[in-house]
Amino acid sequence: MSPANIDDVPGQGNARPLTRKELRAREKSLDTGSQGTVPEQAYETGHDVPPPPAEPPVVPAAPAGPPSIQKEVPEDAGQGHDVPVPQQHEPEPETAHAPAVEPAMAGHQHAPETHYLEQVRHTEPGHHDRGNSIPAYHDGTYDDNVHHDAVHYEDVHDDGYHHGYHDDGYHDGTSHHGLLAGSSEAKVVARPSKKVRRRRRMLALFLTLAVFVTAVAVGAQFLKPLLGGGKPSDFPGPGSGEVQVTVDNGEGTRSVALDLESKGVVANADTFLQAFSASGGVLAPGDYVFKSEMKNSDAVDVLLGQDKAKVIYFALSAGLRINESLQAISEGSGVSIQDLQALSNQPSQFGLPANAKNLEGYLAPGEHRFPLGTPAKDILQALVKITTDELVSQGITDPARQYEAVIVASIVQAEGGQAEYGDVAGAIYNRLKPNDQTNGFLQVDSAVTYGLGTKSYNFTDEQRQDKSNPYNTYANPGLPPGPIGSPGKTAIDAAAKPKSNDYLYWVTINLDTKETKFSRTLAEHNVYVEQYNAWCMANVGRCA
Numbered sequence: 065m066s067p068a069n070i071d072d073v074p075g076q077g078n079a080r081p082l083t084r085k086e087l088r089a090r091e092k093s094l095d096t097g098s099q100g101t102v103p104e105q106a107y108e109t110g111h112d113v114p115p116p117p118a119e120p121p122v123v124p125a126a127p128a129g130p131p132s133i134q135k136e137v138p139e140d141a142g143q144g145h146d147v148p149v150p151q152q153h154e155p156e157p158e159t160a161h162a163p164a165v166e167p168a169m170a171g172h173q174h175a176p177e178t179h180y181l182e183q184v185r186h187t188e189p190g191h192h193d194r195g196n197s198i199p200a201y202h203d204g205t206y207d208d209n210v211h212h213d214a215v216h217y218e219d220v221h222d223d224g225y226h227h228g229y230h231d232d233g234y235h236d237g238t239s240h241h242g243l244l245a246g247s248s249e250a251k252v253v254a255r256p257s258k259k260v261r262r263r264r265r266m267l268a269l270f271l272t273l274a275v276f277v278t279a280v281a282v283g284a285q286f287l288k289p290l291l292g293g294g295k296p297s298d299f300p301g302p303g304s305g306e307v308q309v310t311v312d313n314g315e316g317t318r319s320v321a322l323d324l325e326s327k328g329v330v331a332n333a334d335t336f337l338q339a340f341s342a343s344g345g346v347l348a349p350g351d352y353v354f355k356s357e358m359k360n361s362d363a364v365d366v367l368l369g370q371d372k373a374k375v376i377y378f379a380l381s382a383g384l385r386i387n388e389s390l391q392a393i394s395e396g397s398g399v400s401i402q403d404l405q406a407l408s409n410q411p412s413q414f415g416l417p418a419n420a421k422n423l424e425g426y427l428a429p430g431e432h433r434f435p436l437g438t439p440a441k442d443i444l445q446a447l448v449k450i451t452t453d454e455l456v457s458q459g460i461t462d463p464a465r466q467y468e469a470v471i472v473a474s475i476v477q478a479e480g481g482q483a484e485y486g487d488v489a490g491a492i493y494n495r496l497k498p499n500d501q502t503n504g505f506l507q508v509d510s511a512v513t514y515g516l517g518t519k520s521y522n523f524t525d526e527q528r529q530d531k532s533n534p535y536n537t538y539a540n541p542g543l544p545p546g547p548i549g550s551p552g553k554t555a556i557d558a559a560a561k562p563k564s565n566d567y568l569y570w571v572t573i574n575l576d577t578k579e580t581k582f583s584r585t586l587a588e589h590n591v592y593v594e595q596y597n598a599w600c601m602a603n604v605g606r607c608a
Contacts, residue, residue, distance in 0.1 A: 297335045301362055303355030308435070311367075313349040313428060313450045314553055320347065320367070329354040329363055336360045343368060348379065348431025349450060369431060376434040376443070382552035383477050385514070386424040389550060393427075399440040407444055414448045417463045425470040425547025426451045454553055458560035471543050473551035473559035478510035479570070480580070485554055486563035487570070487582060494568055496542065501568050501586055506537035506544075514548040522607070571596055575606055 082090070256264075307327050311320055317340055321333040330336040339360040340347075345368040352366050353375055369377040378396025380389050390404045407413075408423040416426065428450035434443055455466045472492055480488045495502045509521045515535030516523060531539040535548065551559070567582040569589035573596045581592040600607035 296331045298360050299331045299357040301359030303358040305356045307354045307356055309352050309354055311347060311349045311352065313454060317347050324363060328356050329358055330360055336363060340364050350432035352433050353435050369433065376436060376438055379431045380427060380429045380550065382429040383549045385549050386422055389427040393443060397443060403440055407441055414445060415463065417467050420467055421546055423448065425474050425550055427550050429550050429552050454556050458557055460560055469559045471547050473555040474547035474549045475508055475510060476558050477551040477555040478549055479508055485558035487565055487567060489558040489562035490565040491567040491570055493562055504541040508537050511535045511537045511544045511548055574599055
């Protein structure tokens with residue numbers, strides 16, 4: 065009997081371990097019933113079979129993982145040489161003496177006996193399958209051109225069946241994962257079915273959507289107070305009580321809207337601004353009387369003076385002269401023009417310097433509202449305060465300097481039109497300085513016509529040379545004795561802080577577009593004057 069046919073004898077740990085070739089021969093002998101089996105070493109060496117050892121060899125237990133073919137089979141294994149197998153130095157576990165083969169998966173039936181099968185897959189010469197090749201045994205020799213697939217392929221399908229492909233063989237309907245006794249068996253986890261995976265995807269989508277909706281809801285609650293979402297858009301009205309609100313000169317509508325909301329006049333500053341913008345009205349400085357919790361539309365009416373019967377209301381335009389301003393105040397307040405003129409002719413009681421003859425230049429333009437019954441002096445004092453406050457904001461606090469600035473501002477207002485007020489103010493101050501062009505004479509037509517009591521710039525040369533007119537800046541050097549009208553905020557700011565330039569002349573050559581030309585010499589200025597005259601000839605009656 066050959067060594068390959070000797071049954072394993074348990075308990076003899078000092079027996080020589082079988083070589084790989086002896087193991088293969090033993091497998092074949094099991095398939096053929098151990099009849100006519102010739103050990104592979106007999107084919108290879110041609111010698112007689114060596115006598116069996118005194119003790120039958122013990123088959124070592126297979127390692128936990130598949131052996132590495134590269135390490136066990138040298139390249140010259142097919143050259144007729146034996147392949148040495150490294151000795152096992154570690155003691156064999158007791159379970160190696162009673163090997164057992166377990167089924168690979170539930171549902172596969174195994175034969176009563178353990179079968180060891182080998183299928184040698186032949187390939188074309190030079191072909192390497194998966195890069196791992198071992199010599200094949202044919203008729204007692206090894207053929208290097210035949211390779212074995214050393215990779216164990218497993219395919220798990222959705223139907224739960226498991227198909228295994230082994231490098232050493234295959235069999236129909238039965239799956240063996242351990243060809244040798246004691247070999248470890250890999251666990252195969254079935255892939256979830258399509259229905260299960262679909263449910264998992266739907267659950268993940270639902271959870272993502274829930275998180276997103278929650279985040280949006282939380283964010284909306286957080287931003288709601290910042291965006292004013294927690295405030296009502298309007299009060300039902302009509303409101304009750306009285307709330308006085310002052311609109312300062314130059315104050316913006318948003319500032320007024322926020323003030324109205326903070327005082328409980330309107331419910332929401334944003335919706336009030338929308339209503340005010342839709343009205344197309346213009347905000348004017350003044351004192352306004354509102355009610356608590358008014359409708360937005362009613363509060364807009366108060367600011368636009370559409371409730372004139374409930375308050376004193378009047379509007380003053382920039383550039384109006386003193387008599388025009390007093391007439392408008394009289395019509396709005398019910399105070400007689402005589403009473404207003406008497407107050408205006410005593411400017412000292414309003415804080416003006418001694419050289420001021422009346423309140424000319426100090427009655428601030430804009431829309432003004434006062435509670436019914438407000439005294440006339442309080443009304444005039446409020447208008448003067450608007451002007452002086454603007455001067456103070458520009459850094460002019462001395463009453464005498466304030467008066468001089470108002471005079472320059474009144475000329476800028478009358479002469480500038482739509483020109484750059486800062487350039488006009490700079491040219492006026494340049495004329496007051498010693499120069500070889502104007503010699504200290506302002507030479508402005510608006511001042512001459514003011515002294516004449518008219519508004520037409522068409523006056524005679526005789527009137528131009530009349531020194532008896534104190535406002536005739538052609539005949540009298542320096543500034544006129546007083547303002548020539550009521551300047552607006554822009555003109556006051558320009559007079560307080562003029563632009564630095566070297567202009568001495570300016571003329572508006574188009575009364576429609578208010579185009580104004582600046583020049584440094586009289587000759588250059590006369591060219592622009594001819595352009596103005598040509599425009600007047602093309603627009604008959606416009607320059608009267």
